[in-house]
Amino acid sequence: MIKTMVTSAFAALCTMAGAAHAESVHAAWAQVMGSDGPITKAHGEMPLNLSLRFITDQQSCPSYKIRAQKADGSQQTLSPAWIMRSNRPASQFDEVTVCQTNMDEDWVAAALLDNAGQPVTSPDGTAVTLAGASRATGAAPRVVVFGDTGCRGLILNSGSGSRFKQDCAKIGTIKQLKPETRFFFAEIAALAMQKNPDIAIHLGDYRYDQESIRDWDNWNSDFFSRTANGPLLQVPWAFVRGNHETCDRAGHGWYFFFGPNDSSITCSGMDRRLVTSWYFEMRDTSLAPTAPHRFVIVGTGPSVSRKTLPDTLDCTAITKKTGFLSDQELWEQAICEFKTALGWTQDKTTKGLPIHTTFVMHRPIWGLDTSGFHPKQVDRHVGEALAAALAQGAAPECQGYNDTGKVGACGLRSVLAAHEHMFTNVVFRDNALPQQIVVGNSGVKLDGPPGQYFNPSTGLSFRPCKVPDMDSRGLHHRRHDGYAMEYRGRMPKTLGEDAFGFLLLTRNHLATSGWDGTAFYQDGQSQSLSTAKDIASFGKLDDCHRP
Known part of the structure; x- marks a missing residue:
């Protein structure tokens, strides 16, 4: 695990995004999906398989960009196809929307940016920069x-x-x-x-x-x-x-x-x-x-x-x-x-x-x-x-x-x-x-x-x-x-x-x-x-x- 690299990546992404905060979300996180996600691999090899999710007040998913930093120090800005989770419960969650997309596993960090290139922030004004999977696939x-x-x-x-x-x-x-x-x-x-x-x-x-x-x-x-x-x-x-x-x-x-x-x-x-x-x-x-x-x-x-314990059990059904x-x-x-x-x-x-x-x-x-x-x-x-x-x-x-x-x-x-x-x-x-x-x-x-x-x-x-x-x-x-x-x-x-x-x-x-x-x-x-x-x-x- 290269801890200093991760810290530097966070600082670099936040600095490059600029100081002005245009939009905010209630929360954003990288969620481990493993074998429960879209990627499947053979026995003995299952990655973390991350889903990037955020909660917004908007009634549809905003077109946020992702500025990703890789372990080699390179960066790229992406425009992902955000998916709005379709299982919002009635009435008691009407005011919030959950959006998601997939994260690459070689990302050290991923920052959310609005259309103007400004950082999307958490409730206290912190720029939303998420830790990537590379932190969890290294040494010790x-x-x-x-x-x-x-x-x-x-x-x-x-x-x-x-x-x-x-x-x-x-x-x-x-x-x-x-x-x-x-x-x-x-x-x-x-x-x-x-x-x-x-x-x-x-x-x-x-x-x-x-x-x-x-x-x-x-x-x-x-x-x-x-x-x-x-x-x-x-x-x-x-x-x-x-x-x-x-x-x-x-x-x-x-x-x-x-x-x-x-x-x-x-x-x-x-x-x-x-x-x-x-x-x-x-x-x-x-x-x-x-x-x-x-x-x-x-x-x-x-x-x-x-x-009762059945003699046979058809778990598929x-x-x-x-x-x-x-x-x-x-x-x-x-x-x-x-x-x-x-x-x-x-x-x-x-x-x-x-x-x-x-x-x-x-x-x-x-x-x-x-x-x-x-x-x-x-x-x-x-x-x-x-x-x-x-x-x-x-x-x-x-x-x-x-x-x-x-x-x-x-x-x-x-x-x-x-x-x-x-x-x-x-x-x-x-x-x-x-x-x-x-x-x-x-x-x-x-x-x-x-x-x-x-x-x-x-x-x-x-x-x-x-x-x-x-x-x-x-x-x-x-x-x-x-x-x-x-x-x-x-x-x-x-x-x-x-x-x-x-x-x-x-x-x-x-x-x-x-x-x-x-x-x-x-x-x-x-x-x-x-x-x-x-x-x-x-x-x-x-x-x-x-x-």
């Missing part, structure tokens, strides 16, 4: 991960007034709430950009509560206004659909802004479809041969309940179903999404090397369930869908993942998830299962963690603890297994401001997961994540439980 890539960034504002609960308050921005005629918990996502996103990442992954749940009758106001307040003047410009983003982005909640906005490249997909309140799984790869050019790492986004955001799906059909779709995802863990590079893989999903399989008194599998139905996919014959290499106590032939090395409003690192003894990191602490009011070994003022677990007996399901069928964890969340009756944060992944092809992980928090503290190698004396760890 770095990834920042956010999850559950929406603001938990006013929820009315019959008979008890308001609950779950969080001090969101005042919108429209909604009365300003009495501050109880601050909303730190803007600070968290800005702090993450200081780590000079090459790509950002958002694990879902962008907004929670309706504080305005206009959905655009809510989306803008919770997400775009917090990121448009910096973080969205500085790196390409990959967006995961969370359970709050189902079609009966905030799904209309998710499909409109972040949905698949097929802009014709719409979202009705009765639509329960899962988002089709997809993947992208990041390569480390400092290695010879170049070693890719694959991020597989598994479409399991909505709630799934375990139902099932994944095309839309509208109101029965619980059985939704269950079968989830199995099919895992079958597809597991198939991508078996691919090899052109040189026959395994492609290390990370599953990226909103709902975690393993971790902490903050509603109980003992850590357990937090969403057993997701784990059961994964197990059902294996039972259907998907990825036989993954079925014996833990038979030898070592990482086997299966390429799956780690899992990224959110949903639980805290930070958790889950490490299985002897790498019996992939490491799972839960990043659900990037904005929404936090949950309080179980466990007794934390600082009473911060909720930080300073040393790992263990769960000695646990049916962890999914990739193996051993009756009992143990795992260690470290976590950080809100202490009961406290604001938990110091526990909001994000995850930084730094490429390390020698690590079991393929990455070194560090959790960063709003108060400036950080935590290097333990691995199975670090916890060699698993049996000496204390059990995890509530005090």
